[in-house]
Amino acid sequence: RGKTVVTVISLTLAVVLATITYTFATGFDMNKYLARNADVDFILGDAAYFQPSGGFRTEDEAVPEEIISDVNARNGLEESGRVYGGVSAMKEFVTEDWFRQGYGMYNPPEVVDEIVARTSRQPSGLLETGVQMYGMEDFPLSLLNVLEGDLAPLSDPSQKAIAAVYLSDDYNATQWGSNWARLGDTVTIRHITEMEYFYRDTGEIIEDVDAAIEGGRPWGERAKAYEDIDYTVCALVRIPNSISYRYRVLGCDEFILGAERFKQDTGTDSVMTYLFNTTDEAEAGMESFLAEYTESVQPLYDYESRATYVAEFEGFRGMFMTMGGALSFIIGLVGVLNFVNAVLTGILTRKRELAVLQSIGMTGKQLKIMLVYEGLYYTLLALAVSLVMTVCIGPLMGTVLSDVFWFFSYRLTVTPILVILPIFLALGALVPLWTYRSVSKRTIVERLREAEG
Structure with a gap:
């Protein structure tokens, strides 16, 4: 449970930060900026x-x-x-x-x-x-x-x-x-x-x-x-x-x-x-x-x-996109590594359990599907939590940013989550499959003996 919580939180932070960065950058209203500075x-x-x-x-x-x-x-x-x-x-x-x-x-x-x-x-x-x-x-x-x-x-x-x-x-x-x-x-x-x-x-x-x-x-x-x-x-x-x-x-x-x-x-x-x-x-x-x-x-x-003011505005917005994107990438990389570690550790520590399941009739296809579902559980849970946090925290964040930046207009958006969704689906499916492939190179008997030893 501890690893699951840590993994989901790290993935969630990356998604939420990416969403905030996107909302922040797209919320800068050029019309407001030009209306005040470029009459x-x-x-x-x-x-x-x-x-x-x-x-x-x-x-x-x-x-x-x-x-x-x-x-x-x-x-x-x-x-x-x-x-x-x-x-x-x-x-x-x-x-x-x-x-x-x-x-x-x-x-x-x-x-x-x-x-x-x-x-x-x-x-x-x-x-x-x-x-x-x-x-x-x-x-x-x-x-x-x-x-x-x-x-x-x-x-x-x-x-x-x-x-x-x-x-x-x-x-x-x-x-x-x-x-x-x-x-x-x-x-x-x-x-x-x-x-x-x-x-x-x-x-x-x-x-x-x-x-x-x-x-x-x-x-x-x-x-x-x-x-x-x-x-x-x-x-x-x-x-x-x-x-x-x-x-x-x-x-x-x-x-x-x-x-x-x-x-x-x-x-x-x-x-x-x-x-x-x-x-x-x-x-x-x-x-x-x-x-x-x-x-x-x-x-x-x-x-x-x-x-001049358009270029100034774009430079200002680009600065926040660069900073937020870099921070999101770093936190996202940590989240992915935590996810890979959790999946890898889970499969390796359950080698005997998986071998037993196959010995009593579970096919390799069924086992792969089970592991894929487990991987998707991490990623989809992280996206669900991110969506809830975005909907709940977004308006509050928009109010704070509007108070700080007079040319900011908050708009609720889930675009980053939709963009990340296929990436997380691929991640949740491919990492377990890749890990199981390395484990399944040994026969069921060898894995049972190794686990007993």
């Missing part, structure tokens, strides 16, 4: 923008119109549009509670108190803080997920309309506490054209900022020349990560203006990214063109494409 066929930008610690911070990282013209000269372009990034100084005004909430996410209360103390405060009590601004043409605007409101006013530069950006978690749920602005609210943005620096203890204006920093005296900065513009929130939106700044500045809310309004109010036209779709026929050609273009012609720039 557009191609994204072109400065190479730094695509780095993990990148983003967009200065006008030196802007995509020049020369490069956009080179792309537009290609055949097969369908929709396209520019996303402008904020490179000028801009501020917004928020309540102290909201200010503390933003800076308190990663700072202890005493540090937040210090930040509040050195932050400029309006007569109304609102605190001045940074803001991340986008300017978008119509095509990028069409990629936004509108939670409330309407984006149409953003396309009219005569309207002072703005969209408030909300974040989402890994499972596409909106984080409603990620922005203070609601539909219809007024957002005041201070567009700064000149800053001045001062000593906090005396208020004296600093002429040489570098000297002030080296001197160690507490100093601050404030707007000297600026324009405050009031915007009305026309929509609450979520922006796909692939076309966003890809980083978030602590304590800064995100807002979106229409492209023309953005250029008019900020006085800048720095293109953070150029987005475009192509026809299916032109997609491969554009991929080859951009690969060569960013490698040889414009090496300071880079791109992402839908094909």
